[in-house]
Amino acid sequence: MPLSTAYGVLQAADLQPGETVLIHAAGGGVGHLAVQLALGQGAQVLAVVGDEGRAEFVQGLGAAVVIHRHRQDFAAEVLAHTEGRGADVILDSIGGDTAERGLTCLARFGRLVTFGHSGGRPGLLPTAPLHREGRSVIGYSNGTLRQHRPDQARRVAQAALDTLARGEVRVHSGLRLPLAQAAEAHRQAEAGSISGRITLLA
Template structure:
């Protein structure tokens, strides 16, 4: 049940970001920020499942190990190195075709520096607290796209697409291709601490609060 709960919003968000918004193609390079986090870990799994080469950015060695375990092809620890340089080096200077960004702030700004020609940056969230206000001439000059994603709106705008994604996701889960990362199961009394740990950026995958 905990994994099923974790599958829903995290993987739906990653699915709509990568497939519906960014139209990720096999062989493309996908850059995932906060790759050991809730939606980030789903994006790594779904990027791999889509045949993309996945570059994961994480904060710290423990999260780097998690991202590697999830199947990322290259992991960059943002606390130890410059992800912009790493993406450029890994792509021969071309940059990432698709960027999955739930962090904003410096993650977004850096992404605009290493996004490929005709690349797509999907704005998923602002976990860093910084909401970027990018100069739009940069998107024109470098020929990339900025795509917003608000997954919750699909429930009213296109519920059939949510159901179709759910079918695909449950098939991938049944086949073992994706597996929601649940790193803590806590009783209801631990809910406030759990939320604080997420806010502090200390968790990996999903923290599941059990009702009983």
């Protein structure tokens, strides 16, 4: 469930009020929820998106800065907007070069949470910048949590649902398709042009 993933990655990051968080794929199913949750926790959100439509969508959610992935160097933008300090937390579901580049704009004692590699490959992260600057890389998976720590997974899911019940987040469904069009849903997801989550209807 995207909401429990968004809640879980922020919990894993131990995001604190006043911190700056960089959220990749911020206009997507998990990303748009993470933006709202992070804002609700008193963080400043820097959002990375892939197209103009998603940029407008994320701006409407309240992101302080929106970075265009194809036109801007996200690491340089983060450093510029934090006066060289970097982001305290990075939420990365892309992996590969994105994860590797993320370390260059992660603040001292910052936390990079990796929860996927939609870019096609995992990131290869050097260890020197980690111990030298007190940075952390944290892995998160709902599936692993459910399998090996089911009690914790239930707590995360319940806490996420509670935020929804209190009206603290709004789940945006940018595309609804019948189950028979699942292949089209996957194509749209890979294209990255749909804001919010994609819903398949049985």
